Structures are given as C-alpha cells and as structure tokens.
Amino acid sequence: MRPTSSLALLLLLASTFTWAGGDDDDDDEAEDIAPARMKMEMDFAPLEISAPAMPAPMAAPGSFSARVGGSGDIEDLYLALAQGILPEPGVLRPEGLFAMHDLPTRKTGPCDVTLCLLGEVSAAPPPAVAPAQALVMLGFDTNLPLEGWSRPPMHVAVVIDADPALVQHGGGGLVGAMLGLQANLGPQDTLSLVSAGREQAVYAQALAGDDQGGWITAARRVALSAEGQVSQGVARAARLLQETSPPGHLMRVLVLSTGAPHRMGAAPETLKAQAVTLAESGIGVTAVSFGGGLDTAGMAALAGAKGGAFGRAPSLEGVARVFGEDFEALFVPLVYRFGLEISPASGWRLSGVFGVPEAALTWDSAGVARLTVETLFVSRKRGAIYLTFAPEGVSGMPPAPLREGSALAEVRLSYQQLSGEWIVGTRRLAPEPMELESTGLRDGRALIQWLVTMREALAQHQAGDVDGALSRLAEMGWGPTEAARFPKEYAAWLETLALMQAR
Known part of the structure; x- marks a missing residue:
C-alpha cells in the first residue's frame, strides 16, 4: 500500500478520502480491467482518513x-x-x-x-x-x-507540414517557432526534423537540444510541397526516433501544421490511429496547429489517444508562445x-x-x-x-436546500x-x-x-x-x-x- 499518513492534509472540510495502490503483478491486464478496478478499492485494503478542521486555507x-x-x-x-x-x-x-x-x-x-x-x-x-x-x-x-x-531527457522528432499554405501564415516565422521549442530543451535532449512533403526529407537527425545553429540551418532548409500528408511524416519521424534515440529518453513526435483536413491524412482518425500504435512502442504524438482551417475532428481524436496531445496558436508567430506557456502540458x-x-x-x-x-x-x-x-x-x-x-425534488414538495x-x-x-x-x-x-x-x-x-x-x-x-x-x-x-x-x-x-x- 502507498503511504497515507499525510493524505489527510490534502482534504477540505467535511471530506473523507480513501487511497490505495496496487502492485505491478498484473500490469499486462491493467488496460482491460481498469473500469472494474474503480469499484474494487477493498482489494487494496484502503485506509479511510477523516479530514481535520482547518480554520483557513493554508499557503x-x-x-x-x-x-x-x-x-x-x-x-x-x-x-x-x-x-x-x-x-x-x-x-x-x-x-x-x-x-x-x-x-x-x-x-x-x-x-x-x-x-x-x-x-x-x-x-x-x-x-x-x-x-x-x-x-x-x-x-x-x-x-x-x-x-x-x-x-527526463527527451528526443523530439519534429514533422513540418510543408504545405505551401504555410507562406500565408508567415513561412518566415518557422525559424522563430523552432527556436521557441528549443528554448525549452537542453544539452541532455535530442532534436530531429523531417518534412511531411512527398520527398520525406530528413533535415536534421539527432541534434543536441542546445545546438541552436544546427537547428536554425535545418529549419531554413525546409522546402514547401503541395504533395504529401502529415501522417506520412509521422511514420518517418517514428522510425527515426526508434533508430536514433539515446537510451532513457522520452520519445515524442511533434507535428507542426496548419491543421487543414487534406493535410492531416485520409480521415480524421488517421493521426489518432498512428498515435495509438506508436504509444505501444513508447512514442507519444503532439500536434500544434496555427491559423484557420483546423481539422478539429482530427485534433480532438488525437487528444483521445494514449500519449496524444494538441496545442493551438492563432498564427505561426504565436507557436513560440504556446511552447513557452504549455511545454510540459504538450510533451x-x-x-x-x-x-x-x-x-x-x-x-x-x-x-x-x-x-x-x-x-x-x-x-x-x-x-x-x-x-x-x-x-x-x-x-x-x-x-x-x-x-x-x-x-431531484420530490413530487409536490420543494427541494431541500x-x-x-x-x-x-x-x-x-x-x-x-x-x-x-x-x-x-x-x-x-x-x-x-x-x-x-x-x-x-x-x-x-x-x-x-x-x-x-x-x-x-x-x-x-x-x-x-x-x-x-x-x-x-x-x-x-x-x-x-x-x-x-x-x-x-x-x-x-x-x-x-x-x-x-x-x-
């Protein structure tokens, strides 16, 4: 059982809390039995603690x-x-x-x-x-x-949606967006950059997280292409992560895209399906979109996948702010x-x-x-x-306050x-x-x-x-x-x- 001695301090007035932790013996079946275990606290012999009366909120x-x-x-x-x-x-x-x-x-x-x-x-x-x-x-x-x-240190493989529409959202701001990402990384982290265009170009492979010069050079080399889909770039980035990630690193694919439906894949569920599959290999997927025309269904589906996350910026220039404010919540x-x-x-x-x-x-x-x-x-x-x-109320009677x-x-x-x-x-x-x-x-x-x-x-x-x-x-x-x-x-x-x- 997990320690419970100080849990009472977490509780508010007129509350009680029970807490229990299980061992790892049945981790393989945990996914399937989770709903049932919500109703089986007594299997873990929980301890109930009454909350002390607190005269005022503590700092x-x-x-x-x-x-x-x-x-x-x-x-x-x-x-x-x-x-x-x-x-x-x-x-x-x-x-x-x-x-x-x-x-x-x-x-x-x-x-x-x-x-x-x-x-x-x-x-x-x-x-x-x-x-x-x-x-x-x-x-x-x-x-x-x-x-x-x-x-933990992480390896982020960035998939740039090289849609020509990127120019309409300030294609020159791509370097700024990438530097906004890098500002949250350090020498212990690793960065890679691939394109979602037809050529599936790899612009950077396993750069040190603080290699700003290499990162700027890679971002400036991204070529716009009317062909290709984000889902193709995600598959390439995942392979790169599996092949080059240092031991012990979190692995995450980052999709940076306008989020237009025709770029995200054949169906709104495409990115989610990829995320579900990649999660089994320990790879998470994050998508950050900017501008209008968002594939809302696709982004919502991604957020519903294990390890999936998405962020939103009003413009490409705003992407750096999203990374600054929400980095942990996205990665x-x-x-x-x-x-x-x-x-x-x-x-x-x-x-x-x-x-x-x-x-x-x-x-x-x-x-x-x-x-x-x-x-x-x-x-x-x-x-x-x-x-x-x-x-609920009672027929003919007013509800109790x-x-x-x-x-x-x-x-x-x-x-x-x-x-x-x-x-x-x-x-x-x-x-x-x-x-x-x-x-x-x-x-x-x-x-x-x-x-x-x-x-x-x-x-x-x-x-x-x-x-x-x-x-x-x-x-x-x-x-x-x-x-x-x-x-x-x-x-x-x-x-x-x-x-x-x-x-």
Missing part, C-alpha cells in the same frame, strides 16, 4: 498540476471574431477555455503521490446553469515541485487512463460537467457519470473540472502511473463556507457563466432568433471586475454583441 506549496486537454483551442473563437465572423457554437469547448487560465484549487498541504484530486463545493453556482444549486471544482495537484524537479505525460466516477447523493442529480472532452464522458441510467482521459500531462497552469448539481457538511456526491478516482501501477481512491463532496472559496472556484464560476451564455446565444442566432440571442448576451452579468480579470473573454463578448447587432 499552497509550489508544485506542478495537470490539465485535461484542449490546449488553446478556444483560439478558434477569437480568430473568427477577429475576422468579423460569428463562430459556430461548437468552438466553445470548456476544456479549451480553462486551458488558457490558471485555476488554483484550495490546498491544505503537499501531495504525496503522483496525482492528487482536490475538491471544493459551493452552494452558489453561476446563474446560467439554473436550476443547478451547487457548483463543484475538482482540481489537480502533484508531487512534482516547481523548483528542483527535472523532467511530458503524468499519468495514463485517468478516470473519475461521480455518484450524486440521494436527492441530487449531476446536471453539468465542464472541462473534459465530450467523447470522454458517459452516463448511466442511475445518473452516475464516468469519464476517462487517456493521458494527463504535467502542467504549470493548474487545471480543473467543474460539476453542477441540481436537486443544500447545507454545509451535507453529502452532495462521491467521486472515485483511478489512474495508471507511468510505471504501470494503478492508484484508486474515493472522496466525499460536501459544501463549505463561502469565505473559504479559492480563486479557481470563483474564476470557474465566472468562466462557466461566460461559456454557457455565449454558447446559447450563438445557437439562438444560428437558429434565426436574433432578438433572443441579443437578450441572452445581455444577461451575461459581467462588469468591471470581470473585464479586468478576463480581458479576452470580455472583449469577445462585446465583439459578439456588436456583430449580432450589425446584422
């Missing part, structure tokens, strides 16, 4: 967190608005929105295991999610300190097969889940929600998932460590005093209000109900505080209003 030690995908894909909304286009409601994905923000959950101590689940409950959900009466924030913490932790896996099972207490139903890809979420007839994310990556930005709960300390739900957690060992735990969720709310809970409430309002207004406008859409946007309820805290979202709201009023 949180600096540690890495984790995020659930969607790295910057909300940029599609801002790109459309900048071009004077009202976007499709579907571009408003909460995981992409949350990925742009640091959402710290209240902590009461250090995390002693690879990944810890933190939780907060509020009886004040955003008005846009009525009739919900409770908002839950599930945050992540790790045992990786921000200061002093060194990631360094933390755990595999992250799963949650959310069981509402009697009298309550789960009415909304924000922050995970829709494909990762399933519901059963009893109202229990289960989600599985193939890979969680290390992240400097603190990620979160938000849940809303509404009362949510009270501090009363059970709202139980959450079961499972994940597979990189070593293959499985960790399983549970926690009980109950509301707490408003004065204990974290910044992440308050910000999450405001962002959900923005997200739901914008998405519903865009859907109404798309259906031809312009007046209804304008009325919905007017209900946002944001003011100077939100404008200062969320300038991009505030500007997008105003721009959406202006575009609707002009039509």
